[in-house]
Amino acid sequence: MAKEFTMAEVAEHTSRNDCWVVLFGKVYNVTTFLDEHPGGDEILLNATGKDATDEFDDIGHSHDAWAMLEKYYIGEANKSTIPTKTIPSTHPLGVDTKGKKSKYMAYVIQFLVPLIILNVVVALFSKSSA
Ligand code: HEM
Numbered sequence: 753m754a755k756e757f758t759m760a761e762v763a764e765h766t767s768r769n770d771c772w773v774v775l776f777g778k779v780y781n782v783t784t785f786l787d788e789h790p791g792g793d794e795i796l797l798n799a800t801g802k803d804a805t806d807e808f809d810d811i812g813h814s815h816d817a818w819a820m821l822e823k824y825y826i827g828e829a830n831k832s833t834i835p836t837k838t839i840p841s842t843h844p845l846g847v848d849t850k851g852k853k854s855k856y857m858a859y860v861i862q863f864l865v866p867l868i869i870l871n872v873v874v875a876l877f878s879k880s881s882a
Pocket of ligand 1 (some may be wrong): 773780782785789790791792795796799804807808811812813814815817818820821823824
């Protein structure tokens with residue numbers, strides 16, 4: 753069975769000589785990779801001690817980069833110790849960013865409201881011209 757590390761354990765490995773990162777709930781020892789990383793060592797060092805999944809994902813790493821991960825895998829991150837992201841649950845415009853359903857509702861409203869207004873205008877116009 754794969755070894756499991758808490759985030760506190762992972763956070764003890766944040767130096768140039770001993771560098772671990774957490775990506776997709778897995779722990780990678782990237783110490784030997786620091787000098788080889790095409791994105792530079794600094795960015796990797798900055799990504800230590802926390803869950804760097806979003807940063808890794810945002811770059812849009814290639815398939816090759818994904819395949820390289822395996823080489824540095826040392827175990828699983830204890831999921832309950834990974835802090836949840838502090839993305840606000842509500843959009844500034846009041847759209848719930850967590851629920852797909854409310855996103856769908858926002859789309860429906862976006863199309864439905866102008867359609868209703870158009871209908872009313874057309875109805876009024878045809879009434880007055882009759
Ligand atoms: C073990 C983990 C990682 C591996 C194996 C890896 C591998 C690579 C590879 C192969 C590239 C070249 C471009 C590509 O093929 O996609 C790259 C570029 C890059 N990586 Fe990583 N990476 C890792 C982690 C990270 C993390 C955690 C970050 C950000 C916090 C990061 C940021 C970048 C950036 C900024 C570039 C340069 C992109 C560009 O110049 O277009 N990488 N990485």
